[in-house]
Amino acid sequence: MATDLKSSVIIEVAELTKRFDEVNAVDGISFQVHPGEFFGFLGPNGAGKTTTINMLIGLARPDSGSIRIGGLDCRKNPKAAQHLIGVVPDESNLYPELSGFDNLCFCGALYGMGKAERVARATRLLEDFDLTKAAHRRFGGYSKGMKRRLAIAAGIVHRPQVLFLDEPTTGIDVASARSIRQLLADLHGSGTTIFLTTHYIEEAERLCDRIAFIVNGRIVKTDGVASLLKPVHDRYATLINGTGLSPSFLGDLSSSFPGLDFQQHSQDRIRVESSSPIHIGPIVKLLEDRGVAVTEARRLQLSLEDVFVQITGIEADAMKKEKMKAAA
């Protein structure tokens, strides 16, 4: 039984640590990824996501701990597992002066594919990724969405068992992001193990089987998406907007409605949470009696974002803005 469990793990990380000067970028993290799984790695900027991914793919050396990919010890022999993995970094690392087709052929050659094989594979991938028309154009002239699609194609040109994706939809338009999510879902459907880092929590919720939250170099929670969402499925939340709605009302509201949890969401907004359906009428009446002009009360669908906020204490919006600022 133990052997079966072991063989069903494709990435095994134990007590992985990496320090930069006085900072513990990655602080003793452990996790496992199973074959064919879509594994999400979520955390704010500077949480240690990229450092972890760099150690897994062989671009950084851990200070301690172990990494095994496909059963191969990546610390003892960092090059050993590189034929099993494909990598799609957050920024394109293809050659701007080469065409899309030549880039794919070159990437195939780096993994030892013969000429006929890589030409056939590149042609097929360009078709699958809807890039055939742009195949012989310079990669430098591609749009951001096309660049990202070709980068993913380059990551899987050698048919890796595990694909590492770092922020695949950051900085691209909505249509391209949707098409990339579909491509990733198809890849996952074909049996490729995918390791995804993203700051789009809803993307992770939609795509991933399991997710690890990483904060300050430590994994604070790892679980299946369904299990992570379970606590919020039994919760109800409503957002109330109103002119003059300030934190000073929170005490009053909490004492008047003891079963409800009130929080200031932002300027002129209060969030109400409860384990049972929320009757909004009495709350609105109380606020209006106190001189607040209530403009809207909207039921919120609780999501993984709320789970993330609960577990990490980090506002997801703040994380998103921070990341977009960095991308810009």
Added chain:
Amino acid sequence: MKAWIAFWNIVLKDMRAYYLKPPNISWGLIFPVAWTAMFFIKSGRGLDDVLAVLPGVVAISILFGTTSMLAVTVTFEKKGRSFERLLLAPIPLELLMLAKTGGAVLFGVVNALVPVAIACFLADLSRVAWGAVVPAVVLIAVASTFMGLFIAVSVSEIFEAQTFSNFFRFPMIFLCGLFFPIDALPVLLKPLAYVLPLTYGVDILKGGFHGGNIMPLPLNFVGICLFCIVLFYFSLKNIHKKWIS
């Protein structure tokens, strides 16, 4: 076999992407021609001086061609992150860097052919010891390329690569016996000549072209080979330290 497919394709890609581009071809042609013309005019001894000047011109053509190209292309790829893709390929780092330098070595050798081809029309090359000249050209190209690699892994910006290259290249023109005999150097500068790889390569060329070498050829070959090994070793060490840390 699979690693060699990667090796060969890296060399081919670099040749197509960088070395066979018109500006670089013109650099490879114009630069040696300009140096040749400059030293002919300066010597004032006309065509009699072709064989005396040739070792220096050949060496300087290789030196400038290889160090400029490799230091800039590697820094450029590192900056654009495409170098990361090479580091992710399942081939040994040593082979990867040999592939990366292979194109520059070929470029250096082709640069060396330009002054030799011109000299064919201007002087009698029938008594040239090609058995010494050809390996010397290759070894100078390898040593200069590895010097370019050493520079590339020591800097992070393209302009730094250029500046750092010149820091090595220009003193070498004067210290390695290219155009000014080492014996004529001030006593304090003489030892410097022997810690620069080009000195040994130029001395072999002098021996091959007109028999004017000052050190035994085997010693020169050992000297330049040692420089190649040391430069490559420290470049790899630096890559491990700085790029895969």
